[in-house]
Amino acid sequence: MTAIKCIDLCKNFQQGDVVIKALNHVSLDIEEGSFICLSGPSGSGKTTLLNAIGGLDKLDSGEVYFNGRRVDQLGKGPMADLRLHYIGFVFQAYNLIPVLTAQENVEFVMQVQGVSVKERRRKSSAILEEVGLKGMENRRPSQLSGGQQQRVAVARAIVSQPKLVLADEPTANLDSETAAQLMDLLRELNQHHNVTFLIATHDERVMRYAQRLIRMQDGKIIADELQEAD
């Protein structure tokens, strides 16, 4: 089933006198439960695409549908609500709110959603254990390693069962062993929880995990193929 549908997305940036076509007529369908890598060199438009799908940035033209509902024209408030309930984000760095503990960070979204304390505690404890952070619930981000911080971010992104998790270079700041562990975790969560992942990366080792690999260049999709994950 198609969870997300993007039709003819265009987004230009003005840099001095030059107009940069960050998204140049991009169309894309994302199946529910899929594990997709969005690859391409730096500057190819990966971040712009993720931001457009997540409603963090406005498009110049094009349409985005979530379960058949058009969302690209929503206002700030409704878009925030949409993100709250349907989309999880994992960024490259600075994913966590520094004054909150790991557990509080994981619970943040559920708190905004209005989930009861008991339910929140239960879910956040379970997911922190699942991402291998049992015993670190009360640490602040500054007391966690880069890999651990990313795990907390992942835990937060999936804890309330979003339709889609958008991860923008989640391994960029990690050493290769930690990166591999994180990717294993994402793949596992994708299978266990049936959460859809769209992961932007220019790291070859990350692309190997993809079920479906989309290649971008100069704001265009130049290849889109299914592959055997190894």
Next chain:
Amino acid sequence: MKSLPVSAMLRLAWRNLWRNYRRTVVMLLAIAVGVWAMIFMSALMRGMVDEMVTNGIDSLPGYVQIHQLGFRDDPSINNSLQPPGPELLGALENPLVAGWTSRVRVPAMISSERDNRGVTLLGVDPAGEIAVGFDLDNIVAGRFIGSPQDKGLVVGRKLLERLETHLGKRVVVMSQDPDNNIADRGFRIVGVYKASLEGQEENFVYSGRSHVQSLLKMGRQVSEIAITGHDYRAVDELLEIIRAASPPGSEVLPWMELESYLYGMMGMMDGFILVWTIVVFLALSFGLINTLMMAVFERVREIGLMQALGMKPSSILYLILMESLLLLLLGLLAGNILAIASILPLREGIDLSGVARGMEMFGAGSTLYPVLDLHDLATANTVVIVLGLVTSLLPAWHASRYSPVEAITKI
């Protein structure tokens, strides 16, 4: 619409507040000192006005007075009143009445062998005068009037000096009876009083009421009935009760109207205190805006993150306002404590005798008693909270206006 629960927002705001410990402490100190300045200064000004008003009322004892209509234009004995009848006596039993008296009050001329002066002759019932506020401690020599029949005269210290006479000497007091005949009589000076205002010492001379009534051939008539309550600021109810029970042809007025200059002064001081409070606040507001702006700029990324996670711009606005509110409340707490702690030890008064000559002109004495008025306390706190939040709207609004990408791409 869902947003972060208040408790969670409070926790976040509280922890954010202490992220930059030094900046927060400096801002707290600034607020505390500002609030202290507001309250302390108000207390001093309030003390000064209180003193002025109290002195003013002392010089015409009675928060509410009853006169014959016309007395205020022509304070002669032609405009005199019957002593209180049963209905008025009933009203004077009311618990709002702290004390009352009736007196004769006429312009008169007093002569010693050396000099003469125009004065106001008061024919009084000493018990009543004491009930409405005459303080026997102010008798500096001799004694006060002993009864309504007392034939002695009590004069002010300054008047004694002016007349170049002494306790125990005789003086002549001259006035007019209802038929406009000169009425004069010799009085022996039996007492000397002091007042905080020299003008008062020079103006009022006291004798027994019956004695003055017989001198002026006015029977049992009196010039005024003076009533005191418990708080000179709140006389409306007292005024109503007395007015309802007063005989026709009489005029019942509160001190505010009898001494409109003093009352105007009091109103002016209210305005002055408010202006002062706002001026201090304006100085504070720059620091407040600066502190919050810095806090917002430091956290641009985080604000973007919270928006990406589904927090609405309005919630971001509340979050910053909450942080500001906590800062203001803490600052207010410290400021109020500081102010109260510095005012209470000064209850005994601040000696201003060095500069008191100038102050007396305004009707204030030489000791300043700071007055901690709840109303002023409330004004300072309200101004800081309300204007503080209004001021914080700017940084808060700024924070809520970041677009999430803009915020996230900023490192």
